[in-house]
Amino acid sequence: MHESAKPMNAKEILDREFLQIRSHILDIAAALDRQDRADGDTRFDSRRQLLEEGLAILRSDSSDRAAKVQLLFSREYDPAWREA
Amino acid sequence: MYYIDPHIHMVSRTTDDYETLAKMGCVAISEPAFWAGFDRCTVDGFRDYFHQLTEVEPNRAAAYGIRHFTWLCINAKEAENVSLSREVLAMIPEFLDCPNVLGIGEIGLNKNTPNEATIFQEHMELAVKYDQQVLIHTPHLEDKYQGTRMILDMLADHSSMDRSRILVDHVEEHTVEPVLDAGYWAGITLYPVSKCTPARAVDIIERVGTEGASRLCVNSAGDWGPSKPTAVPDLILEMRRRGHAESLIRQIVFENPRTFFQQSKHFDLLDPATRNDG
Structure with missing residues (x-):
């Protein structure tokens, strides 16, 4: 049994990862835009x-x-x- | 924290990388035989490679206080050449008594072809014949799920081999459970692109539970492609940031690989924490 010092709760995880997830969503949005903007x-x-x-x-x-x-x-x- | 990198291809790394690994707490590594970025043409090419793995790299590692262990095979990509593969298979026993050889690996599948499957089975027969542990490569990307399931099917043919002496590597979210449920060890490979990130690896560790985590190792691959030889310390940091106990982190990065490797007669690593206790 491994006792965790202090496991992160959902809000703490969101606090930590919000900007990173936002960046990943923007990457996907921009990649789809790039395809749509190109010929074909x-x-x-x-x-x-x-x-x-x-x-x-x-x-x-x-x-x-x-x-x-x-x-x-x-x-x-x-x-x-x-x-x- | 001391750690072991159980799958890293140091023939592709510089001596500076050995120094960096030592500074970050790496005390031992295991280096499976793999594809060198090009297809070798002769069995003598493999003989030279096995010499590098059993004599040259251990000396390079020792200069930085790192123990170097290795696994021998012809990898799945070159196994498509069946006649060359059989020549290499016949030559492998020459090296099995070298003091840093832990077993046969990394055998496996690449594109899940019949030739790859044939040579995989012949490697397994060699491992059984010489009582060797086995380290297994699973394919990447769209081939991983199919290839992993095919490998599990083939492993079931070798019931005489203790499943606790086999590690199936490069598992991800969709393949970790079939491997652990079948009783094998599983390895997660941390990669900056295309494979598993440290964050996803910690997610997997959290989801498999205590029993699953007792047969799980993490590694960096550290090969000739885009890879990061210090990826295991990245995982240690991620686990600490999430509040995991030091005992669990140590289990994953040190005790688990040591437990798996200790089944080989050539693995004799002492816990460095007790090195000066007389």
Whole structure:
């Protein structure tokens, strides 16, 4: 058993990470703007659609968003892979 | 705090990095054989590399008071060349009695191909035959989940091997549970880009619970790509900032890798905190 000196509560975590998260959101917003501003259209590119699905996971109430985003960007596992 | 970096490729680092690691509390490292940034053409290329891992690097590390241990194999990327891989596999036993060799590694998958799987299984057979521990590389990015599950499938074929002597490395949020649930050790690799950050690694440690954390190690990789050899101290800082107990931090960065490595007859690291107690 490891006694924690003083685990951070939710507000303390938000206090500490708010500016960092804000910066990450701005990075994503600017990257999407950059694509939209450039010649061509990525709206129907499967990778762009994956990004949109990833953003939807961020807005969900799940407590395991990171694992869900990881699986979204993963190749499928086939338990019968040895027979392929 | 003293710590062990259980997965760092020092052949890619400068001597200055050894000095920095020592100053930050690193007392031991383990260096798995891996891809050198190019495909080697001959078995003699690997023989020279294994000489570097078993003689040259231990001496470089010792100059800074760091113990250097290593693992031998042909890595997953070059394992696509099956005939060369078999020549390397046949040569590995020449080096298994070297005093810093802990076992076979880092074997694994890269693009999850049939050839990679074949050579993975042949490495496992070698490990069983010579009673060696195993360190396993899992693929990155979109290949990680599929490759990790394939590796777990193949490991199940080797029931004679004690699962506590196998570490599956580079786990992330979506692969840590299958590895720990199957009874293996798990490693988290801290990387400035593309892999796991110290903050996400601490999230994983918090989520796996006490039992899971007892079989979890963290490492820097410190390879020839963009990487940070001092990433383990970054994790120590992150855990302290979150208010974690010093005993848990020490368990993750020192006691866990020492416990795993001590299953090898060549690992004899004493706790540096007791070094001068007579």
